């Protein structure tokens with residue numbers, strides 16, 4: 001559906017060259033919800049804006065549905081852009097137009113007659129759940145409602161691809177979830193391919209089937225979300241996954257740890273992060289059997305991404321001269337292990 005080959009984008013700013021994209025190669029298949037993640041400045045927005053030629057690549061090729069985007073005339077590009085909708089972090093609505101007027105805008109530009117436009121706008125507002133806001137202005141809407149208008153507008157010309165540039169970054173978690181559910185529904189119902197640029201792993205976790213990780217203008221890792229999740233190869237992907245577990249201990253847990261009765265045995269508080277097929281329970285059982293230590297589970301949190309478990313366990317290990325061996329064993333099993341010294 002989208003084939004990107006050797007894509008490079010260099011910005012020229014105040015006499016210096018900034019290589020925002022450095023030889024990017026990417027294949028996005030029809031029906032994918034494809035996540036592009038990476039830290040600030042990695043080149044995510046530049047990449048998504050190159051896909052619909054809002055940014056002109058310095059070199060390389062972008063093919064959508066068999067059409068080479070970089071070679072189109074202005075008229076051909078205008079026609080092709082109807083196939084590629086885009087939504088933005090700050091919605092980019094026209095403040096002087098009502099909800100209806102915003103959604104109608106691309107249809108007016110396409111030169112459709114008033115009756116067709118009215119019918120299509122009605123259909124779109126029903127789809128995004130905004131029929132009761134038809135005549136409201138953007139300033140009268142919540143962030144989530146504004147993004148729903150953005151989505152209706154982006155879908156107006158029946159695109160094959162929907163690009164989402166940090167589309168939920170300005171929204172609270174609950175509203176984010178409702179927008180992500182709407183995107184999922186659109187993907188399922190109309191088979192629209194969706195490309196999602198985000199710096200939040202949580203967004204990717206909710207909706208994407210595939211993901212590419214970007215760093216310094218390059219794609220450093222890509223594949224099925226489940227594969228990357230089960231076996232992240234780069235440091236940056238590992239860090240993104242870590243953002244799904246918690247880094248700061250809850251106060252109640254700190255109190256609990258401070259008040260533990262220790263006795264005379266050697267002890268350590270250990271945080272274990274696990275992703276993928278390695279699940280916690282059999283591991284703890286085998287540690288107890290193998291090392292003859294006591295394990296006191298202080299905290300546990302397990303969630304799933306598309307059926308794959310991940311989570312955090314905080315345990316107290318007790319047992320003289322055994323603990324270092326346990327830590328090594330857990331690491332060998334591929335678990336991320338951290339000794340918590342100070343709480």
Ligand SMILES: Nc1ncnc2c1ncn2[C@@H]1O[C@H](COP(=O)(O)OP(=O)(O)OP(=O)(O)O)[C@@H](O)[C@H]1O
Nearest residue numbers: 011013018020039040041042043044045046047199
């Ligand atoms: N119009 C521009 N002119 C000059 N440099 C730019 C321009 N747009 C982006 N850049 C630079 O290109 C690099 C990539 O920027 P880009 O916005 O694509 O990254 P990003 O991953 O989307 O970051 P963020 O998550 O902060 O939006 C950065 O170094 C940025 O400063």
